[in-house]
Amino acid sequence: MNDPSRFAGSSAPSELDQLPDRDREETLECQASLDAVVRNAGPERALYLMRRVHEFAARSGMSLPGLLSSDYINTVPVAAQPKFDGDLETETRITALNRWNAAAMVSNGAPLGLGGHISTYASAAWLYEIGFNHFFRGKDGDGSGDQLFLQGHASPGIYARAFLEGRLDEGQLNAFRREAGGNGLPSYPHPRRLPWLWEFPTVSMGLGPLGAVYQARFNRYVQARGIKDTSGSRVWAFLGDGETDEPESIAALTLASREDLDNLTFVVNCNLQRLDGPVRSNSKIVQELEARFRGSGWNVVKTLWGEAWDPLLARDATGDLVTRLGEVPDAQLQTLAARDAAYIREKFFTGDVLAALSASLSDAQVVELFENSRGGHEPLKVYAAYRAAVEHRGAPTVVLAQTVKGHTLGSAFESRNANHQMKKLTTAQFRELRDVLELPIPDSALAGDRIPYWHPGENSPEVRYLHERRAALGGPVPSRRVVAKPLPEPPAKPFESLEKGSGHREVATTTALVRLVKDLMRDERTGARWVPIVPDEARTFGMESMFPTAGIYSPLGQTYDPVDADQLLHYKESRTGQLIIEGITEAGSVAEFTAAATSYATHGEPMIPFYIFYAMFGFQRTGDQFWALADQMGRGFVVGGTAGRTTMTGEGLQHGDGHSHLLASTNPAAVSYDPAFAFEIAVIVRDGLRRMYGERPEDVFYYLTVYNEPKHQPPMPAAPGVEEGIVRGIHRFRPAEPTAAGPRLQLLSSGTAVHWALLAQELLAADWNVHADVWSVTSWTELRRDAMRADAARMRGEERTPYVTAALAGAPGPVLAVSDWMRQVPDQISQWVEQDYYSLGTDGFGLSDTREDVRRYFEVDAESIVVTALDRLARAGQVAPSSVARARERYGLDR
Secondary structure: OOOHHHOOOOOOOOOOOOOOOOOHHHHHHHHHHHHHHHHHHOHHHHHHHHHHHHHHHHHOOOOOOOOOOOOOOOOOOHHHOOOOOOOHHHHHHHHHHHHHHHHHHHHHHHHHOOOOOOHHHHHHHHHHHHHHHHOOOOOOOOOOOOEEEOOHHHHHHHHHHHHHHOOOOHHHHHOEOOOOOOOOEOOOOOOOOOOOOOOOOOOOOOHHHHHHHHHHHHHHHHHHOOOOOOOOOOEEEEEEOHHHHOHHHHOOHHHHHHOOOOOEEEEEEEOOEOOOOEOOOOOOHHHHHHHHHHHOOOEEEEEOEOHHHHHHHHOOOOOHHHHHHHHOOHHHHHHHHOOOHHHHHHHOOOHHHHHHHHOOOOHHHHHHHHHOOEHHHOHHHHHHHHHHHHHOOOOOEEEEEEOOOOOOOOOOOOOOOOHHHOOOOOHHHHHHHHHHHOOOOOHHHHOOOOOOOOOOOOOOHHHHHHHHHHHHOOOOOOOOOOOOOOOOOOOOHHHHHHHOOOOOOEEOHHHHHHHHHHHHOOOOOOHHHEEEEEOOOOOOOOOOOHHHHHOEEOOOOOOOOOOOOOOOOOOOEEOOOOEEEOOOOHHHHHHHHHHHHOHHHHOOOOOEEEEEEEHHHOHHHHHHHHHHHHHOOOOOEEEEEOOOOOOOHHHOOOOOOOOHHHHHHOOOOEEEEOOOOHHHHHHHHHHHHHHHHOOOOOOOEEEEEOOOOOEEOOOOOOOOOHHHHHHHOEEEEEOOOOOOOOOEEEEEEOOOHHHHHHHHHHHHHHHHOOEEEEEEEOOHHHHHHHHHHHHHHHHOOOOOOOHHHHHHOOOOOOEEEEOOOOOOOHHHHHHHOOOOEEEEOOOOOOOOOOHHHHHHHHOOOHHHHHHHHHHHHHHOOOOOOHHHHHHHHHOOOOO
């Protein structure tokens, strides 16, 4: 590090330099000057000068690549710290009360085996309190307020503050993690479980930061399109340094900078610990994150050290202290925070310069430097960092705040690798905590089995101050509010178009659905509320006709001449564009969908997101996000295009979806349909709009699978009950000839498989004198859920028959179910069908070939249906067993 020869000896420009040097002599002079600094003042001085010159050049507007990292010190120097606009003494008491009540709430649940996480909030308390008291805007003012993506493990501290505000009572704190009774508090931010408080579920690590980026982006989208003025809203995302190892945490950083989302602030609690140990044991996570965010175009504000370090850094004339801070690995910093002064002097203050620098410090002061004096624990440092963040323009900001995990909880917790698993404090530790926080709690109050909560009273200075601060900022946060705003019923014409059928033309159900949405987007009353979202496959799904009409959203508009400008369906970007093309990112698309799907609560403006994607890459790739969407009570249409295992055969194994409906069935909020015909799509979408956006909106989202296989689209049958059957999950599409003699059976099918069943119906009648009713099952999952509700009703003494049981009651013959999905999908309803039940499906991996050959491979084509139907009838004694072998030979299935 201190070898000057590393910096010298290469002053002559290389002949291989790609940039010509128009004044080589001047270049040599500059290099010689640098060499002289290295020789006379050392390499550290040379590096210092280079950094300062680089920063000066950047401030002067010169186009230079930015430095990826800065010194391991605070970004805002002492001299630049803004004046604090609050009562620091009162805020300190409020924070102490919240620390105590959070620890008490978690510890009181520990004897029941519930526990919780104590150490995260202990490290981050001031990061939240400064925000609550000075920056986070509520919903009582103009606009939508701020959106807070709070760190899940810090939820006890958020509950503690809500208790101080009077929004929670002691009974609710005692019911932390005891929700079955109906009045408890969920362990983490769960909007579905506590819908008046939590807005965003964030404890599935990595999804909160990703969702925050797209929330900030969606705020700009709704403003650009004239839906709502969101200029006063800021998105705050709180996350841990260990959480940044999740790819989703950092997946959209460049999107945020590319679109100049200066309405977004990340706060990373850098307590240097993940769940089991150091985040970076042999390096420095803060420096790594700084480089990552700076390289992605973010503004970075570091608040690392508290005021105890300020005089030391001011006396660091040689830069040795800054250098030492930058070279000590994180795991050693954690050790220093847990050791005595002698150890710190020996291991950190090495060399004559540093030893002399620390000589004036007492042992207590030396310990204080590492044990407590971290930037994230000091309100003035945090305030300065936040002020720098909100005043920055042109880019998002990340605040990297260094803390100690378990701060104030005592030596058994602070900086300990195991503190994430530690669920309670002992009585002795609570006494120590009381003394550290300087709370007036007598020993007698700690003598019982439960730790008391401490509230200074509604008229106390602390509570009055707290309410005053929140009133000035627009009311309490976090807070989720839903204002009833049903959307008008859509016009009938677009639906009637699909219900009439396609005439002689063959149309894929994907095309039918996209056409319906395009027509609904033209409606003057609700058309602007549709938000089409596509992960770079719009042309695959036939959506390019939306390009010139709806436009593609871009905050920059279109600054270039599109290569297809002379074509009718040209690529058109616009600041007010409606279509969102995310690029190749299903995770980003679901995050965008979630922001739009919850706009009815976040902004009081219901939007209708329509997210279409390759079915294989939906619930399989982003199932965790769909679960969070359900928790957040999002509403909208999710569409699995190119669905099924045998319709996307050219793409092979990893594109053939035969199980997304099974995965979707595990999500209680997903209402899943597998329509076969355009008229079914019309009925389902209309019903979905009613359920999600009508007078009594439900907190569900719809999952539709559609196919890219062109087929004749028949008109909707005129038989009574068809619409109800489509919505409930099953209707008889084409019955057998009622007067025909011969064996009978029931063919149940969904999606594209209905067409194979219809052909099988014809073959059975023509070749074997067997007559089948063909049923279209629009939703295996909804039939199952209805049946489960019926069973539960019977357990309560009510008489109720499952819809599928009633629909098939008395239908002659066995039931054979077939779909383009694995057999578990249709098998969901088997126990509620009174007839003999058997299924065919596409279990296993997909493969590349023609649709016909792949269907023969999985034995789900029409001929395979016929053979299986004869086998079931033979088992029932209705046809000769030999007919099965003859059918296999006739249709070539034995080859």
